[in-house]
Amino acid sequence: MSAAPLPIGYLVPEFPGQTHAFFWRELSAIEESGVPVEVFSTRRPAPGSCPHGFAEAAAARTTYLFPPRGGAVAGFLAARPALLARAMAYVAGLTQTPAAQRAKLMALIASAADLVLHCRARGIDHVHIHSCANAAHVGALANILGGISYSLTLHGDLPVYGTDHGAKMARARFVSAVTAPLQASLRREIGGNLRFPVIWMGVDTARFRPAPVPRAPGGPFEVVSIARLNFTKGHRFFLRAMAKLRAEGLDIRYRIAGEGPERAAIEAEIAGLGLGPHVELLGSVGEDRVLALLQEADTLALTSIQQGEAAPVAIMEAMACGLAPVCSIIGGTPDMIRDGEDGFLVPQEDVAAIARATGILATNPLRRAAMGQAARATAERIFDHRGNALALRREILGAER
Known part of the structure; x- marks a missing residue:
């Protein structure tokens, strides 16, 4: 008898939000296939920002990494000074990012450490991150601090997601793109041996379908x-x-x-x-x-x-x-x-x-x-x-x- 699949982590910034129906559909479909999903997010969205019916259920099952759990994170980092130094060197080495912004990004180390702790407690080896902005830095830092493997999805033009994409992606197992032009941009600007599969964002075609009764002719x-x-x-x-x-x-x-x-x-x-x-x-x-x-x-x-x-x-x-x-x-x-x-x-x-x-x-x-x-x-x-x-x-x- 084959072993039950390990749970996977699924990280979406400020989840759930107004435009996040797709993510809810996707993670639900992955679970329907028999793979457990543990949902993470960078921070809790503003009240009322998600108008969809799944909002309450989504928020209830999401673990938010900011603010991180202070005591547990401090103990984890104190016990691993060499890894902490590597994480700080990663942020300091983001040469395309202005110095003032790099100083702010140091705060991501604590959230990344919290992600490592959550993953270890839940048996998660891999986290998929639906962003190539700062959440991608969290993935890279979690990999440095705890060996958590991660992957990314690029949803739009690279400049929209900031800078230092090479650093964000260097440790990723793959970076999926939601269109072929985005895949081409990743191959051109990142390259290397990294995989860049095209995986569309999707729609529930069983639910979203033409009206059962066509509109009557006439009218505007x-x-x-x-x-x-x-x-x-x-x-x-x-x-x-x-x-x-x-x-x-x-x-x-x-x-x-x-x-x-x-x-x-x-x-x-x-x-x-x-x-x-x-x-x-x-x-x-x-x-x-x-x-x-x-x-x-x-x-x-x-x-x-x-x-x-x-x-x-x-x-x-x-x-x-x-x-x-x-x-x-x-x-x-x-x-x-x-x-x-x-x-x-x-x-x-x-x-x-x-x-x-x-x-x-x-x-x-x-x-x-x-x-x-x-x-x-x-x-x-x-x-x-x-x-x-x-x-x-x-x-x-x-x-x-």
Whole structure:
């Protein structure tokens, strides 16, 4: 009889949060496959920051590494002065990081020591970290202090996650990327013998699926966005395209789910374009509401700009619900969408292109339906969260061996 698999550690910064539905799906799928998962996070998120139904259960099972347990950590480090010196030398050697920031990063040593203690108590040999920012330093330091092996997932462009990526990744067993372009950037900028598998973030295609009863014809063309109200999400460009389409006679309504620092600017844009009666800001919404919004919509718009967008889960969820999205060419979106077949890709900030793509979907229901069916097929083939969770599980178990 084969031995039961060892538990694996799973670390997500400030878990659970507004955008963390994917992580909950992934770790649940790994557990369904028979591998226990112990959840860690850097610090507890602000109250109310996770609107999803799993928030309470997720927080209850998460071990937070900051603040670390003072007495236990102090005793651990005092008994290992040579390892403590190596950990301090690691931080001091982060030459791409300014000196003042390096001084602050010294505090991560205590959290890394606490992670080692938790892992030893629970029989964990490997921790997977869903970040390449400071949480990756915690993984490297835990490896130095206690030999805990670790792996990372890169979710966006490397510059978004700070500096000294070579140091963060040098001890990792593998660094997965959520898109092929991110994989290419890792090979180019990190290289070496490190493995860089592509493992998509996933969506529950059994749950996120087209509405059981199609929307009745007639009424306004319904567009939804599921995105934080941040500058880089580019809501203003879809609003301008919407104003253009309305001026051309298209009856279009736009609902925006998400919250963030750009709310006032977006409200001003809506007012300035005279779109007040036709746009609804919904604030943060839970996963159940996201599903309902997608099943009620005709398309999803994501007109992001600059860096940081890799493989947007909102696009996967929309495609799983049979929507052909209108999406910026950014990050890995060209790997997700076949332009004109299961969605439209538009240049960043190109209001005319956004309006043109949206207009095609709005005025040609037969083509919209065909593209929606193709989008659903793509989601089932590529984005299903269980298949991707099993791919991560295989990589982790291989790393343990």
